[in-house]
Amino acid sequence: MNFLQDLRFAIRSLRARAGTAGFAVLTLTAGMASAIAIFCVIDAVLLRALPYPQADRLVQIRELADNGHSMALAMPNYADLAASVDAFDAIAFHNAYPDTIRSGDTTIRATVGTSGGDFFRALGQAPQLGRVFAANEHEPVAVIGYGLWQNLLQGRADVLGQPLDIGSKRYTIIGVMPASFAFPERTVAWLPMLEPDGNSRTSHNWEALGRLRANADLDQTRLAANALATRLKARFGKDIDAVAFGLTPLGDAIAAPVRSALLLLAAGTAFLLLIAITNTTNLLLALNGSRTRELAVRAALGASAARLARQVLLESLLITAIATTLALGVAYAAVHLLVRLAGDSLPRADEVQLSVGIVALSVSAALAIALVATAAVLWSNRKQNPIGELRESGRGQSPSRSHLRTRALLLAGQTALTTVLLIGAGLLGRSFLALLDVDPGFDAEGAVSVQVSQPWTRDTAAAAATTRRYDELMSTFAQLPGVGAVGGVSSLPLTGGADGAFWDGSVTSLGQSPPPPIGYAQFRVASADYFRAVGIPLLRGRSFDSSDRADGAPVAVISADAARAAWGERDPIGQRIQVGNMDGDMRAVTIVGVVGDVRERSLDRAPMGAVYVDLDQRPVVAAEFNIVVRSTLPIATLMPTLRGTLERLATGIPYSLRPLADVRAAALADRRFSLILLGAFASVAFVLAIGGLYGLMAFAVGQRQHEFALRQALGSSRSRIARLVLGGGLRIGAGGVALGLVAAWFGARAARSQLYGVPASDPWTLIGVSALLLVTLLLACLLPARRACAVAPRDALS
Structure with a gap:
């Protein structure tokens, strides 16, 4: 009361x-x-465990350079790690990239993952329907996500065995994952690696993860992995740029x-x-x-x-x-x-x-x-x-x-x-x-980025055909009123390769015997007028031009940072380098120009060295290509004109437009x-x-x-x-x-x-x-x- x-x-x-x-x-x-x-x-x-069984046993695996730089894994190094370190109950490699997915008359653009090893077993995931592909599977099969099954394929009961076009290939659906699974994030389909990735130990194209055995200690596993890295460095010397392996709990790495x-x-x-x-x-x-x-x-x-x-x-x-x-x-x-x-x-x-x-x-x-x-x-x-x-x-x-x-x-x-x-x-x-106030290395004002999407492919003929379509689009854009320059690149600055081109690795100089690596660099495929279109200054030599024909002598343009790392104050023009570990084309290229440094990953990280190769000589195989159109017209006037041109000439090609200034703004989003x-x-x-x-x-x-x-x-x-x-x-x-x-x-x-x-x-x-x-x-x-x-x-x- x-x-x-x-x-x-x-x-x-x-x-x-x-x-x-x-x-x-x-x-x-x-x-x-x-x-x-x-x-x-x-x-x-930060606090909740990953939604996988015994998630505390999952670790991310990366390579570490002698300066502490963290890199994705090269395939031979991954293979040696998987064979030599027995603390893993399961180990796998993977990457994710945007690609086209077609079923019938419907085409969408979504994130697709390529993986190998014990990918699904490492994550402790079983399919809701069908099966997952085996560690050594080399058939064109696909495991799809629950959302893709329900939306693009209307939740068909007979989905298993159905064809699905992803990129330039046709795959057969063999499994459907539960709705709770999407690793890496936003991935809607998983494919096995159908083609060998080469034997370069400086081509860092793959993320890796492992599941530790129940009685394995993470610190002891690090010691075993680093002992292997020491042996590999002693054996391969300058042909490998990793000196250690970085093992981090997967939840910590994601966060x-x-x-x-x-x-x-x-x-x-x-x-x-x-x-x-x-x-x-x-x-x-x-x-x-x-x-x-x-x-x-x-x-x-x-x-x-x-x-x-x-x-x-x-x-x-x-x-x-x-x-x-x-x-x-x-x-x-x-x-x-x-x-x-x-x-x-x-x-x-x-x-x-x-x-x-x-x-x-x-x-x-x-x-x-x-x-x-x-x-x-x-x-x-x-x-x-x-x-x-x-x-x-x-x-x-x-x-x-x-x-x-x-x-x-x-x-x-x-x-x-x-x-x-x-x-x-x-x-x-x-x-x-x-x-x-940081100079990103390019001029974002007065330009528009047109991102066009084509199927990811390593087929040379298909890549050449795609490149011709890109050239036609750029030629048409260049003739529009007010347009001053048009050029394309496989990955824009400040995106860190997030737009589809994930290659990087060590550049090798051919001026000595044996040829030494000259440094870690970003790899970009660019068209003739790209540097002028995006506003990257030419410091020495020349850019790509019409003389650089597909059947001519391969050439490259490098950034000032890459030039300093390799040749100091000496002139790099005329030097020959090898970048075949990045795109599989083993032809040597001759440096014809040096351009300014750009910040590839973020504004608060120093510029990295970069190597640009000519689009016509090394057709782009990335799923995304970025065309930059610089114009004296206002952006609000230019974008509808570009959109109309794309609707007329690029029927069936997914695309997106944004002012180049938005790329810089996105880099500041965090x-x-x-x-x-x-x-x-x-x-x-x-x-x-x-x-x-x-x-x-x-x-x-x-x-x-x-x-x-x-x-x-x-x-x-x-x-x-x-x-x-x-x-x-x-x-x-x-x-x-x-x-x-x-x-x-x-x-x-x-x-x-x-x-x-x-x-x-x-x-x-x-x-x-x-x-x-x-x-x-x-x-x-x-x-x-x-x-x-x-x-x-x-x-x-x-």
Whole structure:
């Protein structure tokens, strides 16, 4: 009965102070919603085990160069590893690439995987229908994903044995995987390797994974793999560029690209949640501080300390219950927004969800928050004497100095956390601006990328026919009004080979005997006018031109970085190199030009050496080809013209258009995502800190009206009273800012991997954030200070 009475009283109490209670609810909702949403992402990407049996035994395998550079595996090295290291229960190689898939009259573009070894057994996956291909299968068979079966093939019951055209070949469907399986991500069909990949040990074309035996130790397996790498290096010398094998738990490897960013966001979310809890506790202190006389009366009339504590707890529980309900709804929507904002850069995005376990954890956290807030209120009331409180409040003096001290300490902590968040957002913002100033090596303005798709093939005749179609398209584009240059390449800068061309490897010089490798490089197939179209400067020699015929002497253009690595300051023009380990064409090529370096993978990674070969001499075999059209026309005018041309001339060829500037923008997507979220957290924290200080000072002024009236009666000027109020607020703010600067100094070093071009202790960011906070906090105290000065001694003392 007493509980129900206390509950009704708590509801009436909060309703009577709806403004303060509502602000507490909104504060806690913002903090909890962001924490829940980010935790959903972290749980799926970093914490949850991969959806495979005994996933902790799965490891990613890569080669390591002597400078620590991580590379995909060359096939002979994979074969030696599979034969020599017996710690693996199963080992497999794979890669994934976009390709065309046709069934009847329907053609789609999707991710296809080629794999070998014990691919499906390593992942512990069995088909839902039919079978998977064997480790040594060399027939044109295909295992398809559940989604492809249901959508393209309409879920046909007789799907097994049906033909399916993938790329330039026809495959027979032998199995269907369950709906939960798609590895690598977004792969919809898996094919066996039908053609040998060659015997080059510097052609890094394959990812690899292994399942450790039940009793195998990862560290011991690394030692065995690296011992093999040492033996291979001793045996093959310069014909192999790997000096070790890198073995990483598969879950860690998948999460690695986003781990630092997610941990940074997790820290930001934790700070925001702490700020929300602090602010809620402060508001509860304000609610109870304004009721000092009421609580004193209840205590004097016989209410026990436990009864009063229960009253405070019920008010805290009501606020946190409402906030948690709202936060779960907001978080549900925020999770979907986060997944969309992250785009393809977020691994395991399809596993991100607001699960029952996270809801239960959120409710538990809400209960803990209510208990912490209640404890803080009770602690501030621990020394209060009901009779003394009634006597003091009867004289109009402040009955709750302990409340003020506790609230001041909480506000200083809140300001410190806000300082850390603002500094983090400031450093990310300056890093983002620094990246915007990075020269990617090409001119993205005034150009459009036309990505066209053709079946992946290694057949020379088919590749030559595809190349002729590309040449025809480029010739037509070049004749359009306003077009200044048109050229094509197998992979655009800043995509890291993500658009279909995944070749890279060691370039070998033919000027010595035996021919030594001259460095690791990206491999690109480019057309005659590509460099002018994309805006890569020609530094020496010439580009490809009409004299470079298919039956002529093979030529190449290399980047400045590749030239420096091989020949230093000497002129590389006329040097002959071998790049056949990358595309299978073993003809030597002669260097005819040197072009500027471009950033192939990202803006924050240094340019890599690159070798470009002529499209007509070495027809592209990648599934994607990128035509760049540079024009003096506005992009909005050029794109419809290009689309119309493609509809007329490229019937049946899948294509996509985007401004070349979007390629650069996409390279900043990950950092933009982190900056937007951390900036949002910092903005909310900033508003809460300002509102908290204003509320505290307004409350303090209201409680100290009698004191201020006495001071004026005894001769204090209004300016002195204003300085007293402003000084009190500024001391709280300055203490919080100073504490925040110390915390940020340590925290920024932990987040150094997310910074570019800005030191972790950037003085301009630290000074700017400190000045912004202190000035704004001082402004928040102005109105309470004016109210303190406006107190009339006669009215306050009457």
